[in-house]
Amino acid sequence: MSKTILIGVAGGTGSGKTTVARNILEVFNRGEAELIEQDLYYKDLKSVPFEKRLENNFDHPNSIDFELLIEHLNALKDGKEVNMPIYDFKKHIRSEDIKKLYPAKIIIVEGILVFAQKELRDLFDMKIFVDTDDDVRLLRRIERDINERGRTFESVKKQYLGTVKPMYLEFVEPTKRYADVIIPRGGENKVAINMIVAKLMRLL
Numbered sequence: 476m477s478k479t480i481l482i483g484v485a486g487g488t489g490s491g492k493t494t495v496a497r498n499i500l501e502v503f504n505r506g507e508a509e510l511i512e513q514d515l516y517y518k519d520l521k522s523v524p525f526e527k528r529l530e531n532n533f534d535h536p537n538s539i540d541f542e543l544l545i546e547h548l549n550a551l552k553d554g555k556e557v558n559m560p561i562y563d564f565k566k567h568i569r570s571e572d573i574k575k576l577y578p579a580k581i582i583i584v585e586g587i588l589v590f591a592q593k594e595l596r597d598l599f600d601m602k603i604f605v606d607t608d609d610d611v612r613l614l615r616r617i618e619r620d621i622n623e624r625g626r627t628f629e630s631v632k633k634q635y636l637g638t639v640k641p642m643y644l645e646f647v648e649p650t651k652r653y654a655d656v657i658i659p660r661g662g663e664n665k666v667a668i669n670m671i672v673a674k675l676m677r678l679l
C-alpha cells in the first residue's frame with residue numbers, strides 16, 4: 476500500500492471541523508479516505524463519580540488519551556486495522572463498544588487539540604485550522620450540547636466560561652501558527668475545501 480496521507484483538522488469547538496472533514500471525505504470512495512475524531516479518545520472517567528465528572532476540564536490536553544491516538548495512527552500507517560474507542564458524552568465515559576477502522580490512503584484526524592501535542596502534530600502531512608467567529612461557535616455549541624449531549628443552558632454557560640473559552644485561548648488558538656492552511660468560516664468555505672480536495676487528488 477502507498478503511503479498514508481495524514482491530515483489534521485484543528486479549531487475551536489463548533490468551528491466546523493467535522494463538517495470540513497466530512498466535506499473533504501465525501502469526494503473520495505468508501506475505504507479510500509477515513510475520519511478519526513479526537514473526541515473518541517477522551518480519557519475514560521468511569522472510576523470517577525458522575526457528579527465529579529461534570530467538573531472535569533475537557534478542553535485541557537491532559538483530558539485526551541494522546542498515547543492511544545498516536546498508537547492507532549502509527550498502526551494505520553503500517554497497514555493495520557485498529558479498534559477505535561466509542562465515547563459517551565452524556566455519561567463522560569468510554570463505552571464498552573469499539574469501532575473498527577481499516578487503513579486508508581487518506582486519514583483525517585479532527586479535534587480541538589490535535590496540534591497541541593508535538594508528537595501528534597508531527598505525524599500530519601497537512602495541517603488545517605478551521606477559523607470561525609467565537610460568537611458563531613458559541614451559538615452552535617449551545618444548540619448541539621442541549622440537543623445532542625443532554626446538557627442544560629446553565630451547564631453549557633458554566634462550562635464555556637469556566638474551561639472551554641480559557642483553554643481555547645491557551646491551547647487551541649495558539650496552534651493556528653502550525654497550520655499549513657487556515658479555513659475561515661469553516662464548512663461554508665467551499666472554495667477552500669475544493670482547493671484541498673484538488674491537492675489531495677493530485678497526491679493520490
Ligand SMILES: Nc1ncnc2c1ncn2[C@@H]1O[C@H](COP(=O)(O)OP(=O)(O)O)[C@@H](O)[C@H]1O
Pocket residue numbers: 486487488489490491492493494495615619660661662663
Ligand atoms: N457552515 C455552517 N452553517 C451552519 N451550521 C453549521 C455550519 N458548519 C457547521 N454547522 C453546524 O454547527 C455544529 C458544529 O459543527 P461541527 O462541524 O460539528 O463543528 P466542530 O466539529 O468544530 O465542533 C453542527 O451542528 C453543524 O451542523
Ligand SMILES: Nc1ccn([C@@H]2O[C@H](COP(=O)(O)O)[C@@H](O)[C@H]2O)c(=O)n1
Pocket residue numbers: 487488489492514517533534563564567568586587639
Ligand atoms: N465529556 C465531554 C467531553 C468533551 N466535551 C467537550 O467537547 C468539546 C470538543 O468537541 P467539539 O466537537 O466541539 O470539537 C470540548 O470543547 C469539550 O468541552 C464535553 O463537553 N464533555
